[in-house]
Amino acid sequence: MKFKIITILVLLIVGLSIFVSGCTDSVDSRDNNTTGQETEMSGTGEPLTVAVSIVPLAEFVEKVGGNKVKTIVIIPSGADPHTYESSPKEVQEISKASMFVTVGIGMPFEKVWIDKFGPTNSGTLIVNCSKGIELRELKAEQGAVSDGDYEGQDPHIWTSPANAKIMVEDIYEGLVQQDPENKAYYAQNKDAYLKELDALDARIKAKLEGHEERNFMVYHPSWGYFAAEYGLTMIPVEVEGKEPSAKDLAKLVDLAKEKKVKVIFVQTQFNPRSAEVVAQEIGGEVVAVDPLAKDYIANMDNVSDIFARNLV
Numbered sequence: 001m002k003f004k005i006i007t008i009l010v011l012l013i014v015g016l017s018i019f020v021s022g023c024t025d026s027v028d029s030r031d032n033n034t035t036g037q038e039t040e041m042s043g044t045g046e047p048l049t050v051a052v053s054i055v056p057l058a059e060f061v062e063k064v065g066g067n068k069v070k071t072i073v074i075i076p077s078g079a080d081p082h083t084y085e086s087s088p089k090e091v092q093e094i095s096k097a098s099m100f101v102t103v104g105i106g107m108p109f110e111k112v113w114i115d116k117f118g119p120t121n122s123g124t125l126i127v128n129c130s131k132g133i134e135l136r137e138l139k140a141e142q143g144a145v146s147d148g149d150y151e152g153q154d155p156h157i158w159t160s161p162a163n164a165k166i167m168v169e170d171i172y173e174g175l176v177q178q179d180p181e182n183k184a185y186y187a188q189n190k191d192a193y194l195k196e197l198d199a200l201d202a203r204i205k206a207k208l209e210g211h212e213e214r215n216f217m218v219y220h221p222s223w224g225y226f227a228a229e230y231g232l233t234m235i236p237v238e239v240e241g242k243e244p245s246a247k248d249l250a251k252l253v254d255l256a257k258e259k260k261v262k263v264i265f266v267q268t269q270f271n272p273r274s275a276e277v278v279a280q281e282i283g284g285e286v287v288a289v290d291p292l293a294k295d296y297i298a299n300m301d302n303v304s305d306i307f308a309r310n311l312v
Contacts, residue, residue, distance in 0.1 A: 215261055
């Protein structure tokens with residue numbers, strides 16, 4: 001009887017050992033699989049977080065960076081760069097960026113972020129997209145308002161596709177500096193996008209050919225580089241948020257009639273009241289064009305169509 005009891009106990013102990021061993025092997029196997037997955041994921045690398053000051057720069061970064069970048073836009077679509085303030089949550093997200101792409105012409109909100117990245121995140125690369133671009137000075141166009149109202153350099157460099165190509169090159173150099181292992185990938189993407197910009201430039205030139213009067217009026221002077229690139233003359237209603245006086249409005253009306261301007265271009269970020277006054281006086285209309293819209297190439301095609309239809 002004792003022998004049978006001892007035998008049963010032995011069998012139970014052996015069975016329990018086998019069961020525990022099997023469970024341990026199963027857990028180890030799952031751990032090994034998980035570790036393998038984590039290694040594989042870390043091997044692919046996390047995308048670079050790139051902060052950009054305005055929406056068009058996000059497209060430039062994404063076209064070059066592809067799936068190896070994640071962009072955060074400081075001034076979202078539809079917001080006024082002169083007045084927009086980031087929320088605390090947005091500030092937290094932006095501060096994680098390993099690269100900050102700027103227009104680079106002393107915009108106050110860009111300077112604020114450059115100063116923030118300096119002491120808090122020394123690993124953040126600041127990319128100045130105005131490097132290599134011939135900057136134009138803001139000045140009175142056609143004597144419409146006093147010279148004192150136009151000061152400093154025009155920051156709207158991206159409105160010229162030729163400038164956009166230089167900006168893309170600057171972004172490419174920044175991405176390669178941050179992620180040299182993927183240089184060939186970035187170069188391939190960059191070259192493909194530069195070809196798209198060349199094709200855009202050719203289309204715009206074709207659309208704007210054959211117009212004798214090449215003057216256009218805008219509320220905010222966002223299209224100076226575009227005008228310079230394609231032989232147009234921009235006549236702004238205001239500069240840097242300054243409303244024209246009654247005397248200035250009278251001058252603008254006379255100038256619009258002289259130059260056969262029938263359309264005043266505005267953008268959604270600004271109050272079009274003054275533009276509407278001028279349009280009413282010349283029997284014209286107000287048309288919206290947005291230099292900060294998403295999808296740079298499609299937007300520039302649309303804008304050039306509008307300009308072409310409204311040039312005499």
